[in-house]
Amino acid sequence: MTSRERLKKIIAGEKPDRCGFWLGNPHPDSWQGLHSYFGTNSEEELRLLLKDDFRWICAWNVYKHPQGKPHFDMQRPGNTLSEGGVFADTDSVAEVAAFAWPDPQYLDFSEYRKTLENAGDFYRAGGLWSPFFHELCDIFGMENYFLKMYLNPEVVHAVTRRMIDFYLTANRLCFEQCGNLIDGFFFGNDFGSQKDLLVNPELFREFIFPYFKELTDLGIQYHKQIILHSCGSIFRVMADLISLGVHAFHPIQAKAQNMDADTLQAHFGGKVAFLGGIDTQELLVNGSPDDVIKEVRRIKNTLGPGIVISPSHEALLPNVPPQNVEAMAYAAVEGN
Amino acid sequence: MQNQLIELSYAIERGKENQASSYPPDMKDQPGAYELTAQLLAENVKPDEILKQGLMPGMQRIGEKFAAGSAYIPDILISARAMKTAMTLLKPFFDTGEAVLRGTIIIGTVAGDLHDIGKNIVRMALEGAGWQVIDLGVDATSEKFLSALQEYPQSIVGMSALLTTTMMEMEKSVALIKDKYPHTPIFVGGAPLTTAFAQKIGADGYFPDPHSFTTHLNNILP
Ligand code: B1M
Numbered sequence: 380m381t382s383r384e385r386l387k388k389i390i391a392g393e394k395p396d397r398c399g400f401w402l403g404n405p406h407p408d409s410w411q412g413l414h415s416y417f418g419t420n421s422e423e424e425l426r427l428l429l430k431d432d433f434r435w436i437c438a439w440n441v442y443k444h445p446q447g448k449p450h451f452d453m454q455r456p457g458n459t460l461s462e463g464g465v466f467a468d469t470d471s472v473a474e475v476a477a478f479a480w481p482d483p484q485y486l487d488f489s490e491y492r493k494t495l496e497n498a499g500d501f502y503r504a505g506g507l508w509s510p511f512f513h514e515l516c517d518i519f520g521m522e523n524y525f526l527k528m529y530l531n532p533e534v535v536h537a538v539t540r541r542m543i544d545f546y547l548t549a550n551r552l553c554f555e556q557c558g559n560l561i562d563g564f565f566f567g568n569d570f571g572s573q574k575d576l577l578v579n580p581e582l583f584r585e586f587i588f589p590y591f592k593e594l595t596d597l598g599i600q601y602h603k604q605i606i607l608h609s610c611g612s613i614f615r616v617m618a619d620l621i622s623l624g625v626h627a628f629h630p631i632q633a634k635a636q637n638m639d640a641d642t643l644q645a646h647f648g649g650k651v652a653f654l655g656g657i658d659t660q661e662l663l664v665n666g667s668p669d670d671v672i673k674e675v676r677r678i679k680n681t682l683g684p685g686i687v688i689s690p691s692h693e694a695l696l697p698n699v700p701p702q703n704v705e706a707m708a709y710a711a712v713e714g715n
Numbered sequence: 716m717q718n719q720l721i722e723l724s725y726a727i728e729r730g731k732e733n734q735a736s737s738y739p740p741d742m743k744d745q746p747g748a749y750e751l752t753a754q755l756l757a758e759n760v761k762p763d764e765i766l767k768q769g770l771m772p773g774m775q776r777i778g779e780k781f782a783a784g785s786a787y788i789p790d791i792l793i794s795a796r797a798m799k800t801a802m803t804l805l806k807p808f809f810d811t812g813e814a815v816l817r818g819t820i821i822i823g824t825v826a827g828d829l830h831d832i833g834k835n836i837v838r839m840a841l842e843g844a845g846w847q848v849i850d851l852g853v854d855a856t857s858e859k860f861l862s863a864l865q866e867y868p869q870s871i872v873g874m875s876a877l878l879t880t881t882m883m884e885m886e887k888s889v890a891l892i893k894d895k896y897p898h899t900p901i902f903v904g905g906a907p908l909t910t911a912f913a914q915k916i917g918a919d920g921y922f923p924d925p926h927s928f929t930t931h932l933n934n935i936l937p
Contacts, residue, residue: 461831461835522792525788528789529793530736572833572906577788660879661907696879697880698880
């Protein structure tokens with residue numbers, strides 16, 4: 380069975396020949412340490428060595444504006460989510476309409492398609508990352524965004540509508556032009572904190588679900604498996620997200636409230652697949668390789684066969700010893 | 716007067732900023748924190764009393780609900796907004812020294828870390844509990860904490876970190892601060908931290924949420 384077939388099966392809820400594995404997307408500061416430990420020279424070489432089944436081929440640079448403008452020109456003065464962007468003080472829907480929204484004519488998937496064509500027999504998770512929740516945080520400033528949900532819902536809906544319209548158009552073009560080269564529509568937003576959702580479940584239902592559904596519907600229409608990335612504890616809305624079409628959740632932040640394997644299996648086992656789950660907040664940083672092996676085996680037993688082993692945050696930080704990465708990869712692919 | 720203070724605390728808890736505010740819908744056209752505070756001042760109620768018996772209990776209740784999981788970040792934000800508006804009326808009294816805040820706390824997200832939502836919520840809770848807060852923002856180096864302490868030497872220090880890498884920065888900052896200001900209490904918080912970690916780095920306490928932090932401060936400095 381190829382990596383591609385294996386992961387497709389796992390995410391579809393079928394039994395594979397062995398458990399799946401994704402190394403994640405190590406933080407730029409981590410690569411040097413990994414390469415020197417494993418004796419590898421390139422990312423692909425390391426992935427092959429560790430029997431990584433998954434390739435995250437995100438359509439990052441497909442908006443080719445002649446002046447190099449980003450698709451959403453946030454105009455933020457700083458780099459934290461709380462800093463207000465261009466709509467920080469906007470109270471009028473007319474102002475939203477007047478903004479320079481992206482023009483789909485600048486979308487170009489030709490290079491992206493080539494990358495996919497050369498991806499090998501691995502599972503291809505693609506499409507645009509479409510992080511509308513984060514981008515709403517950026518364009519309003521996170522605090523303004525949350526306050527406006529109460530104080531000026533029309534403006535929040537108006538901006539969300541524009542963003543989603545862009546992502547629907549862009550992903551449609553992407554799926555049409557790249558067809559079967561993409562297996563899973565992998566898109567992301569961080570909806571949770573360590574303890575709970577960032578916003579009230581009622582606000583979530585009003586301001587996120589309807590738009591989220593439009594994205595999942597699109598993916599399903601193009602026969603993609605739907606993989607949702609969200610850090611933090613999203614337990615409270617997982618059942619709803621599954622009913623909206625999610626096939627797999629990533630990264631399963633093991634130490635966040637109710638995101639441990641036992642709780643997830645008890646509530647959602649057999650209904651959805653999981654990609655992640657190996658704790659980066661304690662285990663991979665401070666545990667021994669033996670601890671890691673034991674935990675990977677436990678997670679496989681608990682969530683298998685619906686699990687692709689991967690770190691609970693894809694951006695493995697440089698404080699994770701390569702020995703623990705090796706142990707995680709080893710235990711992920713051993714046995715069946 | 717007692718009833719008006721209770722009404723004010725309720726306006727804060729619900730995030731009713733002023734009469735014109737559309738939120739919360741069930742309090743439409745009712746006076747908000749601004750009008751109620753103005754009314755209390757007009758009736759010569761002491762600013763201290765308005766703060767302690769009107770504004771603070773409202774913030775305290777929303778903080779308790781947040782800690783218990785029945786309120787969320789937007790609820791804290793909307794209450795803090797109402798409190799801030801009411802405080803614009805009280806500020807002149809605090810500026811002249813006619814009324815006094817509890818003390819000063821210097822807070823910041825440690826060096827290398829950009830996660831500031833949690834730290835901001837802590838700031839709002841502290842302000843809601845009657846503290847003056849000096850917010851060093853994100854990526855706050857040991858030097859920034861030290862220079863703030865030079866300006867406000869009697870302060871308490873609060874540090875936030877969300878990453879397993881940057882929580883190690885705390886150890887450095889705590890050591891440097893304790894070296895120069897051995898009696899300054901330093902408290903820490905943030906998703907990956909634990910009490911054991913706080914002890915290990917020589918901090919004076921770890922708090923999982925703003926409510927437990929402010930409650931502790933109330934207990935040690937009533
Ligand atoms: C002094 O006394 C006190 C007392 C109480 C205190 C206190 C101080 N400080 C906090 N508290 C307490 O009170 C607050 C209110 O209850 C609470 O604060 P919290 O901050 O915990 O809670 C907030 C109210 C809400 N929580 C949050 O806002 C954090 C949510 C999660 C999803 C998160 C977010 C949103 C973000 N992130 Co980041 N992020 C994650 C987070 C997941 C998680 N489990 O927390 C976490 C922290 N991130 C992580 C990572 C890896 C990263 N992030 C990064 C970036 C970001 C965003 C910018 C996208 C955004 C930050 C936005 C912002 N302005 O803060 C990067 C680092 C950037 C940097 N240099 O800081 C990056 C490295 C990712 C990358 N690709 O580069 C992970 C860290 C893992 C680890 N090994 O440590 C992570 C746990 C997610 C995960 N799946 O594992 C309490 O902890």
